[in-house]
Amino acid sequence: MTAMLQVDDLRQEFRIGGSMLDRMRFTDGRLRFPDRRVQAVNGVSFAIERGEVLALVGESGCGKSTVAKTIARIYRPSGGSIRIDGEDISRHGVREMLPVRAKMQMIFQDPFASLNPRQRVRDIVAEPLLEQTKGRAARREVADKTLALLARVGLNTEHAGRYPHQFSGGQRQRIGIARALSVNPGLIIADEPVSALDVSIQAQILNLMMDLRDEFGLAYLFISHDLAVVHHIADRIGVMYLGFLVETAPRDRLFSAPRHPYTRALLSAAPSIEKTRPREEIELSGEVPSALDLPSGCCFRTRCPLAFERCKVERPTLRDTGGGQQVACHLVDEPERDIQ
Amino acid sequence: MANDMTVADALLSVEDLRTWFHTFSGTVKAVNGVSFSLKPGEIMGLVGESGGGKSVVGFSILGLIDPPGRIEGGRILFNGEDLVTAGEPRLRQIRGRDIAMVFQDPMTSLNPLRTVGEQMDEMLRLHTELDARARRERCIRMLEDVGISRAAERLASYPHQFSGGMRQRVVIAIAMLAEPKLVIADEPTTALDVTIQAQILKLMRHQIREHGASMVLVTHDLAVVSEMADHITVLYCGKVVERGPTDDVIRRPAHPYTRGLIDSIPNPEHRTARLSQIPGAVPDIRKLPKGCTFRERCPRAAAICAQSEPALTLAGERAFACHFPLQEGEIR
Numbered sequence: 001m002t003a004m005l006q007v008d009d010l011r012q013e014f015r016i017g018g019s020m021l022d023r024m025r026f027t028d029g030r031l032r033f034p035d036r037r038v039q040a041v042n043g044v045s046f047a048i049e050r051g052e053v054l055a056l057v058g059e060s061g062c063g064k065s066t067v068a069k070t071i072a073r074i075y076r077p078s079g080g081s082i083r084i085d086g087e088d089i090s091r092h093g094v095r096e097m098l099p100v101r102a103k104m105q106m107i108f109q110d111p112f113a114s115l116n117p118r119q120r121v122r123d124i125v126a127e128p129l130l131e132q133t134k135g136r137a138a139r140r141e142v143a144d145k146t147l148a149l150l151a152r153v154g155l156n157t158e159h160a161g162r163y164p165h166q167f168s169g170g171q172r173q174r175i176g177i178a179r180a181l182s183v184n185p186g187l188i189i190a191d192e193p194v195s196a197l198d199v200s201i202q203a204q205i206l207n208l209m210m211d212l213r214d215e216f217g218l219a220y221l222f223i224s225h226d227l228a229v230v231h232h233i234a235d236r237i238g239v240m241y242l243g244f245l246v247e248t249a250p251r252d253r254l255f256s257a258p259r260h261p262y263t264r265a266l267l268s269a270a271p272s273i274e275k276t277r278p279r280e281e282i283e284l285s286g287e288v289p290s291a292l293d294l295p296s297g298c299c300f301r302t303r304c305p306l307a308f309e310r311c312k313v314e315r316p317t318l319r320d321t322g323g324g325q326q327v328a329c330h331l332v333d334e335p336e337r338d339i340q
Numbered sequence: 341m342a343n344d345m346t347v348a349d350a351l352l353s354v355e356d357l358r359t360w361f362h363t364f365s366g367t368v369k370a371v372n373g374v375s376f377s378l379k380p381g382e383i384m385g386l387v388g389e390s391g392g393g394k395s396v397v398g399f400s401i402l403g404l405i406d407p408p409g410r411i412e413g414g415r416i417l418f419n420g421e422d423l424v425t426a427g428e429p430r431l432r433q434i435r436g437r438d439i440a441m442v443f444q445d446p447m448t449s450l451n452p453l454r455t456v457g458e459q460m461d462e463m464l465r466l467h468t469e470l471d472a473r474a475r476r477e478r479c480i481r482m483l484e485d486v487g488i489s490r491a492a493e494r495l496a497s498y499p500h501q502f503s504g505g506m507r508q509r510v511v512i513a514i515a516m517l518a519e520p521k522l523v524i525a526d527e528p529t530t531a532l533d534v535t536i537q538a539q540i541l542k543l544m545r546h547q548i549r550e551h552g553a554s555m556v557l558v559t560h561d562l563a564v565v566s567e568m569a570d571h572i573t574v575l576y577c578g579k580v581v582e583r584g585p586t587d588d589v590i591r592r593p594a595h596p597y598t599r600g601l602i603d604s605i606p607n608p609e610h611r612t613a614r615l616s617q618i619p620g621a622v623p624d625i626r627k628l629p630k631g632c633t634f635r636e637r638c639p640r641a642a643a644i645c646a647q648s649e650p651a652l653t654l655a656g657e658r659a660f661a662c663h664f665p666l667q668e669g670e671i672r
Contacts, residue, residue, distance in 0.1 A: 272566075
């Protein structure tokens, strides 16, 4: 059976450097306009099965949101392939994407910016459905479905005629979820869907997302920086750093036996109200290097307390270490160098 | 007296503080009767969700409430002096020297047009008698203390040349320069990544302990508070709902709101299929329900909760405002 989503060697780079005047340089007696490139995603591969929740975690600038937006084809990938239900969409144009969007929808982080302030809630929720049927769907049918969806995500029918500003952050996120569900997608890409919400509201939205997954057999690509949230919702977790996937593992394995030094550092840095967990296993100094100028060899070596010579010259690739876990680290070959 | 401690013990004692905002759509009682006190050397966490009033408490202490906001009542005793009636000239002396502030966003709290060195120097020029050379040395030492290498060179850098984590280090360095007795930190790590957050929290704890200062840590993040604070004060709709030593409150919350907050946080140690959630949302603060403000979301609410507002009840070091507080071992 084909996977719901299969991503192979996904790459995304962005040209920066401003206007032509900013970039203008005289070199070798000729006028040139060199640009600089941010390597945001550097060869990421993973698959999501039907009904599965894969979470991508990492710190700001690690490329997790870029991966989400590239898969949703908000960006055109610089390289690699994206298969939705077996169909490669990496080169699709806007028109070819339309039928794909019935299989894949997105929920955004900011519930204020992701809803059109001039549209009523019923029109916001109905829009993907009308788009899919080119407006031919019976009005009555669409209206009924919209109301049913609003009820399903915990809003009232009288909310349908209101505008987004009349709702709180949590309610707006519910509207965004109803809109995504309207076309019965198999995959929902959720980019930090609860990061902007207060903790009590965050729990409501996470519960709703889990219920909907069970009810509709949804698969999620869940992007988050919050390890506790990810542990709650994900079946499998991928850890990203500087545009590389450095480790993936089933949830429990990642939390109980993380292998990559960055994963271990992330886990020990996360504050917790439980003080039972052994802490400060790996502590990081310094900050993430610039994606304009990636380090040679391993992307993490500049902050890794365990880095050695080989990390400078050879870039580690993801390798199976058993139990569904994959790690991109030279320590897998040379475990005697590890601190344990 | 709302505290079980005498005023003389306390560095800071906030008593029945009321800070209201008079807007066209009604009076917003953002802080409506908040009391707590802080001993020298203590870190107090002020927690709650958006709209709880926690930031306004911080701004009130520093006298940074602008119209339409006004402190309508209560006292803020700092070393025995009431800051509410102190007046702006006196507050200008106190701000920076005795009470420093660390804000959430290090980009907007630094002046983008002036070098880090100039901004640090200003603090010492205003609040100390040191000459230029001594001030420069002090600035360099302080930057090194907060973990910024090549400190002498970095004094000439502008804020935009630093990353977010480095900027927050600079802000902390500026706050600690005049050796304040009290630091008010408003969500100091909310804008930072988790590995940087861990570095900054460690640094702040070290700096506070090193200088024997006290801190009011304003945050929405119970996990951060539980790692940093000695005491915790939980706010809901502008009122204190619970207060006490941090470990005690987190392990045995008495107020259903505190319990709900703790249970809403996904906990990797005890994963459950569903998170326990607090139903509904924070009510509109201009139209608060009669009685207990939490009752519409509370699993324990009864008839009396709609009629009378529970007063803050003291029990040893703990205090809570609830008609039906949770007993030890009770889940909800």
